[in-house]
Amino acid sequence: MSIRTTIALDAMGGDNAPGEIVKGAVEAINERKDIKIHFFGDQDKIRKELAKYEYPADQITITHTTEEISCDESPAIAIKKKKNSSMVMGLRSVKAGDCDAFISAGSSGAVLVGGQVLVGKCRGVKRAPLAPLIPTEKGVSLLIDCGANVDARPEHLLQFAQMGSIYMEHVVGVKKPKVAIVNIGEEEAKGNALVKETYPLLKECSDINFTGSIEARDIPKGTADVIVTEAFTGNVILKLMEGLAATLIHVIKEGMMSSTRGKIGGLLAKPALKETLKAFDASEYGGAPLLGLKGLVVKIHGSSKAKETKNAIFQCLSFKEENINEKIRERFARPVKEEEVAGKQEGTGDKPRHSIKTGERIRV
C-alpha cells in the first residue's frame, strides 16, 4: 500500500464553498486511494454536503472550525485574531506536519500572509511568490509573482526567477527553462526603475537561463518558460488573460449565432473549438503554489468549482513527489561557491551583491 498524502482543505473559502469544494474533494478520493482529505470548516455544513455523495469514509477527516476569514478584512489582522478559522487551523496543520498540503479558495491576502507567517518561509527566502501556470501556444509558462508581494524589490525578483526555474525544471519537466522579465520593450535600457535594476541581477545570475525581456504580447506565444514580474503586473496579466479569453469566446459565439450559416458552421466546429479553448482554460492547470515555504500551500481561484478543487488536489501529489519546496530550501540554504557565480568581480566572493546566494548549478 502506498503512503497517503493528506490534504488540508479550507471548506469555507471561495464563492462556492462549501458545496463545490466538498464535491471536488469527493471526486478526488473516488478517483485515487492515495489521498486523504482533511476538511477544516463548519462540520454541519460539510456533513450536509458530504451526505449527497458516496465515497470512502476512511479517506475523510473533519476538524470543526467556528470562524471564517472574508476577503474584506485585513489579512494580517484576520490571521492573527481568528485562531479558530478554517484558514488558520488548516495552515497550522501543515506547519505541525499533520497534513502535507493546504488548499484554499478563500481570501488571497490571508492565504499569502498566513502561509508566510504560520507555515513560514524557508531560510534565505525573502518573499514567497504565488506562481500559477498559464496556458500558452506551446503548453504552459510559469507566471511568478502573481499576487503575493506588491512593491517588490529587485532582489525579490531575482529569487522568483530562481524558484520559478526550479519549479519548471522539476514539476513541469522543462530542461534549462528560459527565464524572461516582463518589460515594455526588448532592449535592456527599457522599463521602469524596478525592471532596470533587476535586469542586470538576472543577467549575472549563473543558475538561471535568462533570455532577457519579454513584451506582454509574446507571453501567450510561450517564448519564455518562467515569466518574472512583480505581483501587481503579474496579477493584471493573469486576470486579463482570464477575462479576455472569456470575452473572446463570448463574442465569437454571439458572432456565429447572428447568421444561419454561422450557426451551422459553429455547430460543426464546436467540438474542435471546445478542445482548443479547453487548452486555454487556466482552471485546467490547478492552483497556484506559494513557493519557498516550509510546507505546501496552494491558492485556488475564488470562483473555483469542483473541477478546480480536484485538479489542485492532484497537483499537490506532484508537488509532494517532486518535493519542490525542499529543493528550493536546499538552493537558498546552500552557501555560494565562488566559481559558481558568473560575472562577479574578484574579491567580492564573501558578500554577493544584494546578498543573493545563487548556489550551485542545478544542471549543466
Added chain:
Amino acid sequence: MSIRTTIALDAMGGDNAPGEIVKGAVEAINERKDIKIHFFGDQDKIRKELAKYEYPADQITITHTTEEISCDESPAIAIKKKKNSSMVMGLRSVKAGDCDAFISAGSSGAVLVGGQVLVGKCRGVKRAPLAPLIPTEKGVSLLIDCGANVDARPEHLLQFAQMGSIYMEHVVGVKKPKVAIVNIGEEEAKGNALVKETYPLLKECSDINFTGSIEARDIPKGTADVIVTEAFTGNVILKLMEGLAATLIHVIKEGMMSSTRGKIGGLLAKPALKETLKAFDASEYGGAPLLGLKGLVVKIHGSSKAKETKNAIFQCLSFKEENINEKIRERFARPVKEEEVAGKQEGTGDKPRHSIKTGERIRV
C-alpha cells in the same frame, strides 16, 4: 470648399515605412478631399512609392529629411541631436502651426519625448499620456497611460483621469464617462503604493465620474470608459490584449483545421468569425494620441500598415473637429473655484492638494 486639415506624416517610422505609410496616405486622400498630407522623409524613397499610385497631387507635399531615429537609440538624445530627422521636422511643423497633426509609427520613446519637448505640454499639464482606445464587449474604452510615463506619481494619474474623461466625452461621445483605476482587487485598501495613494485623489475629484477599482479581468467587458493606470501596466495590458487575441485566433484556426468536421464548420462560420474578430482588432481604432499637448501628436503601432495609417489620418480629423487638446488646455488653465473641489478641508482652498486644478464640472 471646406478648410483642409494638414497631416504631417513621418514617412520613415515603423517596420513598414515608407511603403505602407505612403500607401495609407494615398488611400486617405483618394477618399477625402479635405485632407492634405505633408510627408517628412527621404524624398526619393517617398516619390518611388508614390509612383505606384494615382492620387490628387495637390493634396501632397514632401519635406526632404536626411536623418532617421531608430528604436534602439536614446529618445532624448536623438530628439536633441537629429534635427534633420523626419520625426523632429514633422513635430516642428505642428509646433509652427504649418501642420494640424503629426502621425508616426516610429520609436515610441522619441514620439513621446519629442511631443513633450518640441510641441510642448499645455500649461498645467504635468505629463502627456498616450491614450489608445481598446476594444471591449460594449464598444471601446480609453486606456490611459500606455507608454509615455513609467514610474508616474499619483498627481499624474489624477490628470490622466481628467484628460481621459474629456476625450471620451467629446471624441467618443460618452456622457459622464465611468472612470476606474486598474487594481488587483475591488476594495479601496487593495493595491500597490501608487494605487493606494491615487485612489483618494480620484475619489475626491469632482470633475470625473470615478467608479472605483477595475480588475484586469473586467477590462474586456467594458465596465469602465476611462481606464487609468501608469504606463508600464498600461503597456502590458495593451500588448497582452493584442498578443492574446492573435494567439487565440491562431489556436482556434488550428483546432478547427485538425478535423474534417471542424474544417467544414470553420469555413461556414468564417464570415461571422471574421466580423467578430474585426471588432476586436485594435488597429481598427486608429492610433493613440498624446494628450495634453499644444498640438496633435498621434502614435501608431510600429507594425502599422496602410489601413492603420489611413485610420489614424481620419482620426485626426475628429480630433481637430472636437479640438480636444484645446479643451484640455482650457480645463487645466482655469483656476479652481473653491466650491467645485469636493471633499476639500476648510482653509486649503488656496493650495489644492498635489496642486491639481480640478476646474469646474464639464457636465452635470
